Amino acid sequence: MASSLDDYESLASKVLPAGVRDFIAGGSGSETTLRRNRSALDAVTMAPRVLAGVSSPDPSTKLLGTPAAIPVAIAPMAYQQLVHPEGEIALARAAAMAGIPYVISTLSSQPMEQIAAEASTWFQLYWLRDRAMVESLIDRAGQAGCTALMVTVDVPVMGRRLRDVRNAFQLPSEVVAANLVGARTEAHVGVAGASAVATHTAAAFEPSLSWLDLEWIRQRTELPLVVKGILDPRDAYRATETGAEGIVVSNHGGRQLDGAPASIDALAAVVEAVDCEVLLDSGIRSGTDVLRALALGASGVLIGRPLLWALALDAAAEALELLSGELTQAMMLAGCATVAEIADLTTGRA
Template sequence: MDDVERAAAMALPPEVWDFIAGGSGRELSLAANRAAFDGVFVRPRILNDVSACGTEATLLGRAARMPVAIGPVAYHRLVCPEGELATARAAKAAGVPFTVATLSSVPVEEVTAVGGSVWFQLYWLRDTGRTLDLVRRAQDAGCEAIVLTVDVPWMGRRLRDVRNGFALPDDVRAVHLGAGPSTAHRRGDGASAVAVHTAETFSRSLTWASVERLRESTRLPVVLKGVLAPEDARRAVEHGVDALVVSNHGGRQLDGAMTAVAALPDVVDAVGGACEILLDGGVRSGTDVLKALALGASGVLVGRAPIWGLAAGGEDGVRQVLELLHGELTDALGLAGCVGVADARRLETLVTSVGGSVRDSGGRSV
């Protein structure tokens, strides 16, 4: 996957690369996402027949080829003319769900027309009526879940974009928010035009009452993305949420927020199996997927890696990324003595901290 990342960096204009690759502030949480995975070790099991090792899983009630979904990323047409259509076709071919974003550069109806399993990521807008219209539009288009992002009252201070004065090119637009140019296209020194646009558009008043309103407004599964605290996880279950995504938004919101890997075990314990739990942030390999499963996740979202593939090779590039993940996951499962995904969730883990201490999967120091 590092090779794909390097190819994407070479293919993209520097300011576009910074928009995709960057995090907020000093990028501490961005770097910690990878370090957290590197600090997780699993205890393999032996003498199991893994000659028919399988990666199949169920995500939000639907069969998937592996416990992986493509997470929401804005503006795919920044890196490829076909944008989200190419990514959705690759996801369909790989047998995994694709999440189309509120800030998609291709309409949701065109994405779902590709076929496959499609989820819709929702930002709560200042205009609640407009927000619920988007929910109905996604439902009517054939989306299978609504993924409400709950950690963006406004965009984190992403210094790479600020320094670049980043703005969208004229031919890339948030098509779900209007047909014409917006403040996201108005370049200014020392400011991110995309951040200005989202500050104007996103609600700062998203609350549990909003979650209730969403739950009442759709028959689709409701997923909350951006949960790190076990108290919030329990409350989400009380509000009838179907799944949680444990995430620090890829290190792009609060710099210094704990990693999803660190937060996951407590969230799993808090929920007690009452809903599915997905992990997002820093997933780069099939071994990372195995570690997430061993820590209690139902599956993972991958965001940046498919975009690297899209930038480096269009639809074929995304397919290669997903096939790489599938092959690596098969390898990791077999070498860990797992016949399938369910076995991975029973593996013991050792998690090393930055300070060097080690904790096992029961939370005990060892």
Template sequence: MTDLPADAPPACLADYAERARAVLPPDVWDYIEGGSGAEITLGANRAALDRVAVLPRVLRGVEVPDLTARLLGHRYAMPVGVAPMAYQRLVHPDGELALAAAAGAAGVPYLASTLGSTPIEEVAATGAPVWFQLYWLRDKALVLDLLARVRDAGCQALVVTVDVPVLGRRLRDLRNAFRLPAQVAAANLPNGRDDLAHGGTPGVSQLRARSGAAFAPALGWADLAWLRERIDLPLVVKGVLDPRDAQDAVRVGADAVVVSNHGGRQLDGAPASVTMLPEVVDAVGDRCEVLLDSGVRGGTDVLRALALGAAGVLVGRPLLWALAAGGRPAAETALDLLATELRDALALAGCPDPAAAQQLRTVASG
């Protein structure tokens, strides 16, 4: 992070962090920035990415790289999606609508969360390419209802998050007794506004209590197979670290897996996502696409992920910073910056497009 004059244009995504912190209530800042436990995995994500050195090629005749890439059968402006993030109206009144519109303007998919603070129908109406992220709910009738709404809204993919049998123990939220303000609710759930999310109890994260009541902890591969039979959308399994789980995801019909430790917010002590990326890529081969999530902060990180075999990445916190700092215009600028950084990184690595980056070698630095 750098100290910039308030009116200086941002030079990278990190420049939005302090601007966001300046306008957000401290407990909301802690909610979006914090991880679980001692935040070991949260820090490991960034450190591990920084240790990936990409070996550039020279004299490749590249002038202006083409950033476009195919993900799940659709061509997007770059191999990047906006990660699913809950309750975006916590950081800006326009919340999901602003960030989805920015994603649409940038030509990249927007992953709408089950715990979004705007209904999926309204998010899809922005015109952005939308993938819907599903948390498995205790009430299977609600799952079926969400699937019908996802289909009717025209979503392009279904992303099932599988690493939240229980919400991670996030100490910042516990110490803050974090709760949702009255104007923010889980808009995709019929009982999204209730005392479990909005009440206040010292030493208790109301979101952890709310999630524990709503989510089904005993999700298994048979449930994913049941789901695969009932949807005709591409199925993405998010929250995979062990290559054996990636192989099981392929077995039940997943079209893609997301290598993710939930941004360091679930099992503290789990490995950095990028550390496990090459093993997952090797485990699934060409049987499904592999995306990387957790710790991505700029175009060089996208290049690193591609060089390690990913088809693309999901970007989360930096886009929340931008949303908090300036709504849709700032989020659009942030995505433009990311595209500029990726274009430069590809050119400097001698790659005409993202597919060529997958042929680069990497070495461990430091």
């Protein structure tokens, strides 16, 4: 059994093909932002409150109206069958066992309907060149029982991920974008010096996504609208003016603009700018990190890579149990009986 979420990466790296390992672990460019996510989280300090009499903290909350046993949702991640035969279905089951929401990716390797049958789900939408397919995905998400629509806005094109380029990474034939009916096949065709996944997204994604398109999405669905990929408080404010009920502060795990700020460094200004739920994504690796995010004003966090590593070992439920235990202990050490009390901690920078 792993002692920390970081343990799963080293363990999974021993069983995954090198190309898949790099596809999960890598960032864009020189991976400056990828590294910055971790160093910035490590720099956040929290002054614990003492003599608080906290013996049994309650880490439960609601995220976008969805009950959550801990203030965590599973981030949208593509092609999970790369690491497990059941892929997203297995991870959704682990989310249900942990009592937290699961975010279904547009590029999931299992159909959204099958994933949504396993857990409380939200649907993550990429803006596609095919407007009819976008409409279909939004409709299917509602019909499948997803309770929020999360629009990712920081991928007009995929960042240049050099590990994938050097590996000429391509998807195996059995792993497909299951939600995209009649999906293109570029992701399965390897070309030296190129990422086949990037070639596929360049063909499928519409880079000109604008505020007008977000307004169209808002009018197209009655689901709560969440905008993921915001780092500038001006964009956060405008998203709420457009009708967003939630913001995800995210640099896409360091996989888009290399040189972007760490998500945790952008969080406080976004929280200050808007009056809605704000979630943090990118770099969360422990219960202490969850505490850090909430102390800086987040309503909750999204967690991604550690659960893919754990999924590769068929240990996603174990990883979420470990995360929950870490958060509960961190709350005790900080003197916080409830999630709401975490926001009152005094924070600083090391």
